Amino acid sequence: MPRLAAALLLAAALPAQAQDAPICGGISLVGDWLGGTADASDIATAEAPFDASGAVPIAGHLVRMFTLSARAEIRVEVAARPEGDPYVTIFDAAGTQVGEDDDGGGDFAARAEMSLEPGSYCLAARSYESGVTEVDLRVGRADQPAMTARAETAPAYQGEASGGCGAPDIAVLAEGITAADIADGLSAGGPTGATPAWALSLAEPLSLTLTGVSETGDPVLRLRDGTGRLLAENDDADGLDSRIDIADPLPPGEYCLEVEDLNGSENDVFVEILSFDPDAERRREIAAGNMAPGPSDDTPLREIGTLETVLVTEAQATTEAVWFSLNVAQGGLVLIEALGNGLDPAVSLFDRAGRDMGRNDDGPNGLDAQLVTKLFPGEYLLALRMVGDGQSGPVRIVMERYVPAQ
Known part of the structure; x- marks a missing residue:
């Protein structure tokens, strides 16, 4: 499918009523309350966990919202149906990340457990798959039944008799x-x-x-x-x-x-x-493209200009992320591609405050990365890295902005 057609189809899938205001500090314009309304989506008082389902779009995310009227220990679970590898990030009302998980639920399901203060929250379900991923979600308190296979208390090690956890000769x-x-x-x-x-x-x-x-x-x-x-x-x-x-x-x-x-x-x-070492951990996360560098970090930023309609740049990529800064002059649907010519590049995008705006490894065209997301005007940070030990080589980054037809 041509890139413009794919982008416009994704834009057409956004519910018109959900595009009036940004959600959780701007992570999305599209999201549904787990209980139908904010008042009906209170995890702290719910008699049972909230279940939902949906589709994680290609290079996008599925957003569901909930509230807490009191501090609570909660559990957020996302499992692909029938198969896939989703991951989940949880944001507060200001867009600050408060939790995340990839495979904590077993069998590639995501499961994040955390203690949260009263307020409104969003979960953003994404996927490592190159196509649309159907998922089931459950959000509830720690004292309510879990959806994923992991038990509340994990069983003792059941491995080989030569000495696993719990064995006498460990x-x-x-x-x-x-x-x-x-x-x-x-x-x-x-x-x-x-x-x-x-x-x-x-x-x-x-x-x-x-x-x-x-x-x-x-x-x-x-x-x-x-x-x-x-x-x-x-x-x-x-x-x-x-x-x-x-x-x-x-x-x-x-x-x-x-x-x-x-x-x-x-x-x-x-x-x-x-x-x-928290400083070393922060450097690792920045080098992996999982966290945006802040003003106090010494990470080099390569300025690539203002995205009006199209921007193209090239970089030598390695397994350590190369960081770029760019400006988006006007809001719209933005398509970012990393073309590796047989190599395996990955991209991740953050706003200037460090909020995760999306990431992708293998898009619909093989190993090349393709990220499609709706952005507001402003400054953004883009990380480019290679997937796989020892990979390096030239990568072309192509960014295109689309606006709705008038």
């Missing part, structure tokens, strides 16, 4: 860990067939970064407490390698780091425990 990584012990990192490794988990204990409250690295494997990390309850997990944080960041200090006690290799059980996987 390998010990370290005991009585203090901040001084992990200043330079604690590490261990081996095939997951022989060591599917590592026991560790903390002597004091600690914020941690845990990594799983393998030259030939595809490690997945799961951190459990002493009862087997799943605290966090990650698959592909850095290429095929995994990383779990625990910003809020874990209390002293017993823990277990479960290691799975999706490429088999004979590959060496090396795990490491480090002190969580």
Whole structure:
């Protein structure tokens, strides 16, 4: 389908009644209340969780809104039907991101759990798929039934008898860990067939970064407490390698780091425990194109001008994001393409306040990225990076702005 036709079809799909005012600080002009109205969408007082369904458009997002009349622990879940890989971001009324998740619900479903203050909120469901993704959504309190497969309390490790979480002969990584012990990192490794988990204990409250690295494997990390309850997990944080960041200090006690290799059980996987460094984490997120740099960051910004109708630029892209700044003179539907000529580029777009306006890896035309979104006039930041270890090469960025026919 020609680009202009695809863009106009997407614009035509926007409900006219929802285009009068921006939602959640401008993340969208289109969104529905989970309960039909704001008053009927109060998670804090609802007797049951709110269920909904919809379609995540190509290179776009599906927005649903809810309210809280009192502080509450809530759960937001998004699952593709029949299959797909959605992810979800939650914003407050000002457009500030307050939560996100990709695969926390198991089987590629997203599941975010958080404590929120009274107010109005939006969830934006997006997808890593190159086509339209049908999804089911559920938003409810933590004390209400979940939609996704993960149980409220995760079961103990059920892996190989050689020593998983809960087994009597589990390998010990370290005991009585203090901040001084992990200043330079604690590490261990081996095939997951022989060591599917590592026991560790903390002597004091600690914020941690845990990594799983393998030259030939595809490690997945799961951190459990002493009862087997799943605290966090990650698959592909850095290429095929995994990383779990625990910003809020874990209390002293017993823990277990479960290691799975999706490429088999004979590959060496090396795990490491480090002190969580918020500045390093911020730099990683900016380098990955997941967070926009702020005024205090030293990230170079390449100015590419004002988008009136068409802007074209080229850049040498690597797996570390290259950042651009651009101005949109007038609002309209904007199409952004990253053409890699056989390479695999990805783009992500943020407004000047750092709000996530959309991202895409593989658009409808193979590995090239294509992002379609409706923008207001203003300044925006665009990140370009390569997907896959060691990829680099020239990428052409094409930006086009469309306006409704008069």
